[in-house]
Amino acid sequence: MALSFSCSASFAPQLQLQLQLQAQLKINNKKCLQKVKDLITTIGIPSIATSPHQSLQRGNWVKLICGASFEDAVDIRNLSLVYTLAGVDCIDCAADASVVSAVNEGIEAARDIVSLRRPWVMVSVNDDEDLHFRKAEFDPNDCPLDCSRPCEIVCPADAISLEATTGVLKGGVITERCYGCGRCLPVCPLCLDHGFVEGLLEEERKDKGKDGEESNYFLGAITYIRDVSSTAELLRRDDVNAVEIHTSGRQTAHFKELWTGLEDSVGCVKLIAVSLPHIGDSTISSMNMMYSIMKPNLRCFNLWQLDGRPMSGDIGQGATREAIAFAVRLAAAEDRPQGFLQLAGGTNAHTVDGLKREGLFQVATIPSDETVLANSSTSLHALVGGVAYGGYARKIVGRVLSSMQSQHGVAVIEDHPRHLLMALTEALALVGTVKCYDKNLYASLSL
Numbered sequence: 001m002a003l004s005f006s007c008s009a010s011f012a013p014q015l016q017l018q019l020q021l022q023a024q025l026k027i028n029n030k031k032c033l034q035k036v037k038d039l040i041t042t043i044g045i046p047s048i049a050t051s052p053h054q055s056l057q058r059g060n061w062v063k064l065i066c067g068a069s070f071e072d073a074v075d076i077r078n079l080s081l082v083y084t085l086a087g088v089d090c091i092d093c094a095a096d097a098s099v100v101s102a103v104n105e106g107i108e109a110a111r112d113i114v115s116l117r118r119p120w121v122m123v124s125v126n127d128d129e130d131l132h133f134r135k136a137e138f139d140p141n142d143c144p145l146d147c148s149r150p151c152e153i154v155c156p157a158d159a160i161s162l163e164a165t166t167g168v169l170k171g172g173v174i175t176e177r178c179y180g181c182g183r184c185l186p187v188c189p190l191c192l193d194h195g196f197v198e199g200l201l202e203e204e205r206k207d208k209g210k211d212g213e214e215s216n217y218f219l220g221a222i223t224y225i226r227d228v229s230s231t232a233e234l235l236r237r238d239d240v241n242a243v244e245i246h247t248s249g250r251q252t253a254h255f256k257e258l259w260t261g262l263e264d265s266v267g268c269v270k271l272i273a274v275s276l277p278h279i280g281d282s283t284i285s286s287m288n289m290m291y292s293i294m295k296p297n298l299r300c301f302n303l304w305q306l307d308g309r310p311m312s313g314d315i316g317q318g319a320t321r322e323a324i325a326f327a328v329r330l331a332a333a334e335d336r337p338q339g340f341l342q343l344a345g346g347t348n349a350h351t352v353d354g355l356k357r358e359g360l361f362q363v364a365t366i367p368s369d370e371t372v373l374a375n376s377s378t379s380l381h382a383l384v385g386g387v388a389y390g391g392y393a394r395k396i397v398g399r400v401l402s403s404m405q406s407q408h409g410v411a412v413i414e415d416h417p418r419h420l421l422m423a424l425t426e427a428l429a430l431v432g433t434v435k436c437y438d439k440n441l442y443a444s445l446s447l
Contacts, residue, residue: 032417033113036085036424040114043428043441045087052089052120052241053270053301056340059363059382062434063090065344065390066103067179068124068132068246070094070157073102075177075401078413080106082397082420086427087435088119090271092244092388095123095231104239109414120270122242123234125226127254130246131310134180134223136160140169142190151184156314156391158402160184181311181391185220228261235265242271244305249276249286256293263297272298275305275344278326284333291337302339305388306330309346313392319346324354331360331383340385348392352433360384363436387434396426 040046055061064083066076071094080091080103091107093099103121110116126133136151140162143149147169152160159177162169234240243266247255259266266272274290276283287304294302308323323343330341343351355361364382400423404416413420428437 029417032421033414036417036421037114039421039424039428039441040085040116043432043437045085045437046114046116048435049087049117051117055089056301056303056342056385057364057382059361059384059386060434060436061090061340061342061386062088062431063092063122063342063344063386063388064088064119064393065388066091066093066099067390067394068092068094068126068130069135070179070394071096071099071176073098073176074410074412075398077102077106077109078401078423079394079397080104081110081413082423082427083393083431084110084116084119085114085424086431087116087437088431089386090120090122090242090388092122092124092242095125095226095234097230097234100234100237100240109412113414120241121239122244122271122273123231123240124244124246124275125228125231125258126246127258128225128248128251129223130248131180131182132246133225134182134221135175135178136173136180136182136184136220137222138172138188138190138220140172143169144189145169147189150187150189154183154187156181156183156395179311180221180223182221188220228258232262232265235262235268240269242269242273244273244275246275246307247290249279249283249290252286252289252293255290259293259297266297267299269300271301271303273303273305273342275307277307277310277345278322278329283329284336288335288337291339303342303385304330304337304339305342305344307345308343311391312346313348313390314395315346315391317348317350320348320351320354322346324351324358324360327355327360327384328358341383342385342388344388344390347387347389349430349433351387355384355387389430393427393430396430397423400426 050058052061064079066079070076076093076099083091084107091103093103100121100123107118107121111118124132136159143162145164145167149162152162157177157179159174161171161174163171231243235243243262245255245258272294276287279286291302306323306326308321308326309319312319323345327341327343330336352361360383362382400419401413404411404413404419408416413423429439431437432439
């Protein structure tokens with residue numbers, strides 16, 4: 001009995017300390033969650049947020065790009081939650097039912113914290129081969145054991161994991177996390193040894209991609225085209241509001257084929273976007289051709305996403321120059337087709353400053369009781385409807401998510417309010433460049 005009592009007595013202080021720590025953690029979490037609410041209401045996001053289409057008209061539309069090939073449901077949910085709180089107008093994701101559900105779950109979790117208007121949910125599809133629709137692929141058994149693993153180091157999505165065990169490398173590409181940036185390919189010693197050319201190897205072989213989709217395999221990368229019928233089903237969902245078609249702009253036949261396949265479902269959405277690169281003198285004529293294909297069935301707003309330097313916004317300040325230059329060309333073109341203009345591809349925290357230098361960042365005043373049609377030529381429209389952020393937006397919040405997961409494992413961010421507050425502060429700093437939030441407010445209320 002004495003021994004038993006002695007053990008119980010020795011454990012009592014430890015148990016008491018543990019309970020005290022848990023109680024303090026609960027208090028700290030409650031304080032951080034209240035700070036999150038205070039931050040959003042002090043900035044005034046619930047009251048100043050306009051509907052997404054009004055944001056386009058005003059010129060302060062912000063879209064979060066989760067990634068056309070990024071399919072990590074936990075990260076997508078957490079990103080959607082954070083950026084919904086930050087006041088984005090649209091969240092763009094892969095045309096996959098589970099991914100769409102993750103986005104909507106994140107949106108609703110954000111609205112449970114603070115009452116906010118819903119951002120639109122957009123799904124991205126492609127009409128042909130496209131850099132945004134590919135995954136890295138390799139066999140770790142081909143890798144030398146003494147490889148320094150530069151692919152793992154350079155990957156911005158932490159989508160490559162390799163571990164040396166019993167004389168071989170195990171692991172490889174975490175498929176759902178890879179969004180096809182291609183940065184692993186030029187640093188791979190094997191790719192260099194086998195004739196790497198401009199991001200892809202010359203040797204190509206045809207095969208089937210994930211879920212049986214038509215695909216093109218490369219040594220090192222697999223590209224795929226989203227299934228049209230599956231996309232059409234997604235567009236009929238109540239929680240999908242927009243679709244974006246990625247195209248090279250060079251083959252309007254592919255665009256027409258995809259549009260024909262989606263004809264019966266495009267009437268269900270509020271916005272149709274076309275993402276394309278600048279292809280020189282033929283850019284405007286290609287846009288006009290695509291608009292003529294869409295026009296008979298176009299019963300909603302349309303938008304042109306000017307894809308400057310794809311998937312590069314997290315690289316550095318200069319990555320945004322191509323998107324800005326693209327916008328300058330389009331804004332000056334009198335013969336461009338109708339529709340809003342929105343920047344993407346290399347966009348980051350310096351994009352708005354670049355637009356201001358070119359005189360293109362103009363937030364228009366739209367009367368609250370007046371709705372201006374997207375396809376009108378009214379001078380009330382801003383020259384540029386807004387900005388979409390992808391790699392950079394994911395990077396600044398992703399650092400917080402990685403820290404949270406290293407401490408707590410896979411988790412929803414609202415269960416860890418301290419990390420939520422840190423992530424929200426990062427998101428507000430970015431979204432605020434377009435929405436013109438008061439920097440001093442979120443600086444003073446953050447950690």
